[in-house]
Amino acid sequence: MSLTLTTAGESHGPGLTAIVEGLPAGLELDREAINRDMARRQLGHGRGGRMKIEKDAAEPTAGVRHGRTLGGPIALQVANRDYANWEERMNPWPVEADVPPVHMPRPGHADLVGAWKYGHDDVRNVLERASARETAARVAGGALAKAFLSALGVEIRSHVTQIGPVTAPQRDRPLVVADFEGVDEDPVRCLDAEASKAMVAHITAERKNNESIGGTYEVVVYGLAPGIGSHVSWTERLDGRLAQAICSIQAHKGVEFGDGFDLAATPGSQAQDEIFGVEDVADGDERTGAVRRRTNHAGGLEGGMTNGQPLVVRAVVKPIPTITKPLRSVDLATGEPAKALRERTDNCVVPAAGVVGEAMIAFVLASAYREKFGGDHIDDVRAALAAYQERIGWVGAPIGA
Ligand SMILES: Cc1cc2nc3c(=O)[nH]c(=O)nc-3n(C[C@H](O)[C@H](O)[C@H](O)COP(=O)(O)O)c2cc1C
Numbered sequence: 433m434s435l436t437l438t439t440a441g442e443s444h445g446p447g448l449t450a451i452v453e454g455l456p457a458g459l460e461l462d463r464e465a466i467n468r469d470m471a472r473r474q475l476g477h478g479r480g481g482r483m484k485i486e487k488d489a490a491e492p493t494a495g496v497r498h499g500r501t502l503g504g505p506i507a508l509q510v511a512n513r514d515y516a517n518w519e520e521r522m523n524p525w526p527v528e529a530d531v532p533p534v535h536m537p538r539p540g541h542a543d544l545v546g547a548w549k550y551g552h553d554d555v556r557n558v559l560e561r562a563s564a565r566e567t568a569a570r571v572a573g574g575a576l577a578k579a580f581l582s583a584l585g586v587e588i589r590s591h592v593t594q595i596g597p598v599t600a601p602q603r604d605r606p607l608v609v610a611d612f613e614g615v616d617e618d619p620v621r622c623l624d625a626e627a628s629k630a631m632v633a634h635i636t637a638e639r640k641n642n643e644s645i646g647g648t649y650e651v652v653v654y655g656l657a658p659g660i661g662s663h664v665s666w667t668e669r670l671d672g673r674l675a676q677a678i679c680s681i682q683a684h685k686g687v688e689f690g691d692g693f694d695l696a697a698t699p700g701s702q703a704q705d706e707i708f709g710v711e712d713v714a715d716g717d718e719r720t721g722a723v724r725r726r727t728n729h730a731g732g733l734e735g736g737m738t739n740g741q742p743l744v745v746r747a748v749v750k751p752i753p754t755i756t757k758p759l760r761s762v763d764l765a766t767g768e769p770a771k772a773l774r775e776r777t778d779n780c781v782v783p784a785a786g787v788v789g790e791a792m793i794a795f796v797l798a799s800a801y802r803e804k805f806g807g808d809h810i811d812d813v814r815a816a817l818a819a820y821q822e823r824i825g826w827v828g829a830p831i832g833a
């Protein structure tokens with residue numbers, strides 16, 4: 433049993449499609465929850481004019497009936513409202529109008545290499561598909577993965593931890609689900625009010641300097657069963673699969689789990705999460721499980737498998753490549769020096785990127801759950817999960833531990 437997500441669509445074409453194959457039948461979908469995620473991906477101080485045009489919604493055209501999955505492939509459509517302004521330039525069929533080609537590639541975008549590789553004279557034939565507009569389809573597909581995981585007690589949250597040089601302060605305790613309440617109302621999706629103000633000011637100032645800005649965000653996943661993923665084969669190690677999914681997102685240049693890069697300077701005895709019997713942990717938690725942890729340096733992953741602790745993933749997003757004071761480039765038509773294409777652009781996308789990160793992590797986790805628990809109907813999956821948890825004596829970690 434496997435789960436696949438295919439996206440299709442160009443940034444200024446008629447629309448995007450997400451096809452999700454492999455979800456069980458009987459899974460209840462919440463239209464509002466799906467479209468809430470679509471709207472969350474549009475958020476954040478630093479986004480450009482395009483977000484004022486789009487009002488993203490994902491409409492199923494296959495695989496869903498009366499709010500429940502049917503067990504077959506699900507198709508979701510996301511319209512591009514901006515297509516109305518691009519009908520001639522992006523029409524799937526030949527047009528009368530003379531559409532001038534783009535031949536000034538932007539450093540840092542797919543423009544130059546994509547034109548070489550695919551034999552395009554017009555860079556637009558590359559940038560339209562390379563554009564992170566495609567992440568709207570990922571978030572639509574990811575929302576289905578989230579619905580599946582939520583039916584199995586798994587919840588995913590994200591927040592921004594750094595914008596340019598401004599960092600959110602370290603927390604003195606692990607985050608719990610309730611801490612994320614209201615994060616989407618913050619203009620940069622940051623949990624610290626002071627840091628948020630400084631981040632907003634930084635984005636505003638750098639926009640005036642014609643600069644783009646990168647940053648980092650963190651995704652935390654609660655309620656995972658232990659043993660999702662596997663140590664037996666490199667292709668099944670969950671950390672590897674999650675890293676691939678995160679680094680596949682446009683402008684994402686790094687990923688870390690738990691203490692991540694800080695582990696380089698940590699003595700080994702302090703880098704692991706010691707294992708305690710339940711009786712050793714006087715935390716007042718009445719649930720019985722065979723073991724407890726007091727720390728989560730590993731970010732919920734050991735040996736390429738979830739270990740029952742919250743999964744903690746951080747990602748770094750580079751400053752986006754379209755610069756309003758264009759960088760030096762070459763005119764591909766003449767070979768002469770030129771200024772890079774200057775397009776309408778975002779100048780900071782880290783808050784939105786966190787929502788895309790949630791979707792990709794949800795998709796990888798949902799795939800791994802499908803592989804482990806199988807089932808044609810969601811109740812089959814629930815029963816298989818319950819039987820497995822009973823076999824290993826697992827009744828859940830204290831949330832946020
Ligand atoms: C949500 C989101 C929005 C983005 N918006 C822009 C943008 O407005 N302008 C731009 O040049 N790049 C933008 N990017 C980044 C480019 O899509 C990306 O840098 C490009 O596809 C090249 O891929 P790479 O940076 O991974 O090498 C955005 C990325 C994300 C995740």
Ligand SMILES: C=C(O[C@@H]1CC(C(=O)O)=C[C@@H](OP(=O)(O)O)[C@H]1O)C(=O)O
Pocket residue numbers: 443480481482483486562563564565566567568682775776777778
């Ligand atoms: C459209 C979206 O992001 C786009 C991603 C993007 C890029 O080059 O990646 C360039 C911009 O496109 P446009 O020139 O149309 O404004 C962004 O707006 C979106 O996130 O929905």
